[in-house]
Amino acid sequence: GAVVSQHPSWVICKSGTSVKIECRSLDFQATTMFWYRQFPKQSLMLMATSNEGSKATYEQGVEKDKFLINHASLTLSTLTVTSAHPEDSSFYICSARRQGAGNTIYFGEGSWLTVV
Amino acid sequence: AQKITQTQPGMFVQEKEAVTLDCTYDTSDQSYGLFWYKQPSSGEMIFLIYQGSYDEQNATEGRYSLNFQKARKSANLVISASQLGDSAMYFCAMRVGFGNEKLTFGTGTRLTIIP
Numbered sequence: 001g002a003v004v005s006q007h008p009s010w011v012i013c014k015s016g017t018s019v020k021i022e023c024r025s026l027d028f029q030a031t032t033m034f035w036y037r038q039f040p041k042q043s044l045m046l047m048a049t050s051n052e053g054s055k056a057t058y059e060q061g062v063e064k065d066k067f068l069i070n071h072a073s074l075t076l077s078t079l080t081v082t083s084a085h086p087e088d089s090s091f092y093i094c095s096a097r098r099q100g101a102g103n104t105i106y107f108g109e110g111s112w113l114t115v116v
Numbered sequence: 117a118q119k120i121t122q123t124q125p126g127m128f129v130q131e132k133e134a135v136t137l138d139c140t141y142d143t144s145d146q147s148y149g150l151f152w153y154k155q156p157s158s159g160e161m162i163f164l165i166y167q168g169s170y171d172e173q174n175a176t177e178g179r180y181s182l183n184f185q186k187a188r189k190s191a192n193l194v195i196s197a198s199q200l201g202d203s204a205m206y207f208c209a210m211r212v213g214f215g216n217e218k219l220t221f222g223t224g225t226r227l228t229i230i231p
Contacts, residue, residue, distance in 0.1 A: 032217060034217065034218060034219070038159075042223070043207065043221045043222060043223045043224055044161075044207070044209075044219075044221045045221075046218055046219070046220075049218065091159055093159070093161060095161075095217070095219070096217075097217045104163055104166060105151065105163070105211070105217055105219060106163060107153070107160065107161035107163070108160075109158075109159070109160045110159040110160055110161070112159065
């Protein structure tokens with residue numbers, strides 16, 4: 001079964017609004033989670049590292065005020081796309097490593113965002 | 117900086133045949149890990165196999181095996197007895213450093229299994 005879960009799987013929002021995507025680790029605690037973005041027919045690009053109890057670390061070129069990340073608990077990280085625009089339409093996916101499960105890094109199911 | 121290269125944008129393979137997906141990597145770190153993920157059209161990333169840089173034996177997981185050639189910096193995925201359900205995008209990824217969980221991905225290979 002799923003080890004990391006994301007919600008929602010699909011979301012359509014109007015331009016200018018904000019949308020929140022949740023990433024949950026199931027049955028384990030994750031002090032660190034990662035958010036990736038994938039454009040159609042392209043690879044995954046790391047956006048930011050979500051750190052429990054502290055500020056997220058953003059990759060170069062990623063607007064931290066645009067993509068707000070909150071890791072308020074050991075099992076939940078949220079990504080909020082603020083003032084969304086059509087160019088933010090993409091596939092967003094999170095990952096976490098389950099301690100004690102070897103070196104496997106698990107991904108959520110991903111979230112398809114369409115901004116209209 | 118680390119880099120993953122997948123040179124095969126697409127592959128067509130007859131059902132039940134074995135297939136090798138190529139992956140080369142570049143890093144100056146001695147400690148690293150290599151992953152293969154399968155991404156069906158639904159988008160989820162399904163973990164297939166992992167190889168650590170210090171692992172002496174090639175990793176195997178069911179029909180999946182990783183042909184790890186450290187000197188050549190290659191980590192090819194071998195799928196034996198391919199099935200129609202194997203049709204998907206396949207990504208090679210690398211993490212660098214001990215305890216690091218950030219992954220750098222290759223551009224992927226779209227595998228299509230022909231009945």
